[in-house]
Amino acid sequence: MSVASRTDGVRRGVAADPHVAELGKLMLARAPKLGEAMADLLCRQIDAYRDGAVVTREQVAESCVANVTFIFDSLAGNADVDVSPAEHTGTTRALAGVPLPAVMTAYRIGFRFMWEQTIAAARAAAIPTDSILDATAQVFLAQETFTQAMSAAYRQQLTAQIVEREEERSALVEALLSHRITDSQSLWEAADLLRLPTSGPYVVVAAELPAIGKLGLPTIESKLSARDIRSAWRLLPDLQVGIVHLKVSATHDSLGTLVDVLGHAAAARVGISPPFQELAETSDALRCARLAVTGKPLGDALVAVFDETPLAVAAVSAPEAMAKIRSSVFGPLDTLPAEERIVLLDTFRAWVEAGGSANESAAKIFCHPNTVRHRLHRVEELTGRSLSRPQDIAELCLAFEVERRLP
Template sequence: MPAAPDPSIVRLAEAVLARADALATDMAEVIRRDVAFYASNRSLVDDAELHRSCRAQMVYVFDALTADSGPELADVSAAEDTGVRRALAGVPLAMVMSAYRVGFRFMWETSLAQARDLDISPEAILATTSQIMLAQDSFTQAMTGAYRQQLTQQMLGKEEERSALVEAILQGRITDTQNLWDAADILRLPTSGPYVVVAAQVPGIGRTGLPEIANKLDTRDIRSAWRLLPDLQVGIVHLRRHATQDELLDILRSAASDRVGVSPPFDDLTVTGEALRFARLAIAGRPTDDQLVQVFDGSPLAVAAVAAPEVMQRIGHDVLGGFDDLPAEERQILVDTFQAWLDSGGSANETAAKIYVHPNTVRHRLHRIEERTGRSLSRPRDIAELCLAFEVHRRLP
């Protein structure tokens, strides 16, 4: 059984509690005087609210001195309520703690003065000090715990709001310019581009493909907003200058564990949905190298190849259908040779140097392409059809 409280401490507590309203007013004035934040932000914590919390703190501490159970079992709901209120008001926790320290000092000085008036012995005053500190500590812990819990809920709520806004922009549900600007402001994105959309494959539902990517980009002053979908982690990223895209790709490559697609840059958030489609296609298309991160280049030929997938796939099959009976490796050799020939300006010698074969090998492979497609590399129209067909082959799964 806990010991009964010291009668002199009970007398002291009762004397203080009898003046609780007046003392709470005095405590609030001291806090306004000694904590600059409370002096200059009365709109966040007005006089009535500050008086209420000061009185609650005082009543809790001095009630605990008279309770048989001690402060550790006292009702801390008043402390928790204050913590929630300060978090909702946006008062920094450091400022709340500063106010509590000032309030504790005020209560201690008030206790000493009251003890002298009641002629309480020094021994009892020392015991009072210990119990007041214990009660104050319990009250403060309850307040800070509730504050942090409320702040966490607020952050989760804001993150859900941000995520919903990202999805609305990606799906084209926000088309009005002013509303887009408002959404960009909430997402901490500039209202004008260039932007890119990043789409990363995820290892499973509810898991991110690019862990902590927003924080990693923030450290490089790259603003972004993200949404986790069942199959993808999708982000809208602002490119503050031309070199930012190279920085972005470096960060994505270091973070990626699966395929990541990046759209071409765009300036208007109203076309974000189209950019997402390009980012998805960059993932779905055949990779041009061993990199996990693939950028959709946005060239007219690439855009044309994916503009109408069903039509383009039919065109691609009509032109390249003669490749179907070839082994996959042999088919890929012809595809790579044609691409190298294009990149080399139609020069067999430069193509040979590029892919490390003899020029006659290049010519032989190009002749096989002509045979199997029925197109001539000497006729511009045929070359155009081959370029589009090979682009479709590369871009569409």
């Protein structure tokens, strides 16, 4: 049972010492006046209570009277004492946004004030010293019980608020990803609620889930925040998706830092979209991030940044159509032994990256330029395309991009 749901109180044994019970009854009669005096003290010394804007003086007084009544009830030997006022205080202070340390400070100041008043009353009533010591032990126990009930209710309410805020943030992220927020005012409001700057550059990050309901990037928001990178995240059925803001003055460095953090945190493959400037572009960026994470891996790294070159975009834009193009162009290469096929494709890639220079290609793959020319001629023979015709080169390059990027 949660702390906030208990209403039957905390069981207390009847005080064995009649002097303690006498003191409890004496102070219980003074509880309302004492609580009011305690409230005045706290409103002077606690910032959150001082001007009444966060918590009113009446609310402070209500809590103080409940506190001292609880303690003096225990001294008077009452069998059942109710902790629900303490739980109510904890819940209301959390809702008001009063920091728990401030509430605990108020309890400490109030307890000292209450006990000083109790000691003075005990001496005036000629209560024996041994009885005062016994009462002290009971008061400390009662105060601890009351304080624990308050703090447990505070933390429970705070947890509920955090969960609610995160659910709201998650829903906003999904709304941006699905392009349900489009007007400027709503986008600015969304950025504010997500604690993101109102303008880019942003990127969308998509991470595969290692298992259903298991995050691919655990605690990633706090890890990025530690590197001064703001983000907001949403768990989808198949992906963990985040909107990440990059530093305007050092976008390249910020992207490099992001890749580094993601690389250390990733438990599965992660894709990053190209940078974009407006939150309205988030849904398009998600598509690129998905393509980066679902495409053919380039090397052993788990993190892939989508390459926004025209060929790369074309290669992954219509996977079924592109797969047919790859098959029609490179189909004859599929009949070759795997090792030979890889050699021909690697040579073609080096030639493209070298701007069509056989000499530079040879330097890249550590062979003779004539070997490069021979392999390229084999590609021409097998595909029926000529590297001297621009249209044929375009088809070969597109097929190669599809080969590289699609599973």
